[in-house]
Amino acid sequence: MGSFKEATAIEAAGPGEFAADLDAQWAVGTKLHGGYLLAVVARAAAELADHPHLTAVSASFPNAPEPGPATVQVELLQTARSLTQLRARLVRDGQPCVEALVTQGTLVDDDPWWTSVTEPEMPAEQDSRRFPSSAPGNTFEVPILDVVETRLDPAVLDAFAAGEPTATGAISTWQRLADGSEWDPLSLLVALDPVPPVSLELGVFGWAPTLQLSAYIRRLPAPGPIRVRLEAGDITGNRMDETAVAWDSSGRVVGQANQFAGVRLPKR
Template sequence: MGSFKEATAVEKVGDGEFKADLDAQWSVGTKLHGGYLLAVLGRAAAELSEHPHLTAISGSFPMAPDPGPATVHVEFLQASRTLTQLRARLSQNGKPCVEALITQGTLTDNDPWWTNFQAPEMLAEQDCVRFAGKPPGATFEVPILDVVEARIDPSTTGWAMGEPTRTGSISTWQRLADGSDWDPLSLLVALDPVPPVSFELGAPGWAPTLQMSAYIRRLPAPGSVQVQLNASDVTNNRMDEAAFAWDSSGRVVAQANQFAAVRVPRG
């Protein structure tokens, strides 16, 4: 098992040009995980920024890349005292696969000046259900669940027995299986959790990310993160998902919104 840092490593090969080796372990079925791909772009963008931490990213996914060699191009846009803004593109075989606007800043672990976020009520991590690389009810393997330990609140696992509650919400505990602590880049993986809300709505199957925007609020404390994923509307085989992540100290560390495809069952 390789670490997240190894899986997202990039090598500079020119002015704003990097090469990457996309790791098949970070996949859902045969498709690379959206949060993982954004993290690869974030890793490259940090090389061109004096500000150390990813604070915001908005990515689109025109084509799903395959595991293996890929190219990342990063364009510097502008910098100020508090932030750097960049554009990054991941390409494979000359075709664009992921494109993102990225903001780098400097994060702290300070408490919020004001917040309205409240962590979801759920069982302790050890009392929740661990899902492995081939979770019950799934029609394909999910390799990322072998490198990211996801424990799901039992109240939102009815879909695995063919009895989804259709509340449009799933809560999970997540930790990196290699023992690494979460950081601003790896939180992008936590914000795109598996399974997607569509499973809980009774629509199992791959739910590819079309667009995802994430905001990293502060440096996470060591330990697991608690993630709540909510959907608001499913229309024309498209759904929204809003994710919020709390660290072990109970503070919100990151949030994301994404637009994803979903195959709605007939009838």
């Protein structure tokens, strides 16, 4: 098992161009995870930025790349006093796979000036159960769950296993990087695209591929695990919206994301 830093490593390959080696471990089934791909893109974009931290990114995923060699092309759009804005594209075998707009800034770890976001009610990390990469009844393995330790409320897992999902449209998880490294602005992109998706809690099985995703990193996370609450608002026509909020070990919001994902709905 490699580290997140190794899995997202990039090398300069020319002006505004970087080489990456997409890691098959960071996948759901055989498909590379959207948050992981976005982290590779954002790491390359940071190389051309005058500001140190990812603060916002918005991306589309027109093609699902296979693991292996890929290229990230980065264009600097503007540099201002407090931010750098860039455009980045991940290409594999000549096909665009991620198209992103990236904003870099300078994050702090201060308390919020004002917030209306409340922490999720969920069992303590030690009282939660790890979601395995190969669970009974799964039709495919989820390798990313071996590198991102994800723990859920046992009641949610028991209801899922019994075929009686709670169907609230929300799911909360504890997450840690299995390599022991602490969360940072780039790895939070993985956490904000959580596995399992909300559709599992609704009794809908299978992969939920990310079509579009926007993420906002709010502050530098404190050491330790993070909690992520994921909610769906509406599922129609095999499309699902998901809203994620992540809290660090100090109880402060460190990231938020909205995404539009595909889902295969069962017949009623």
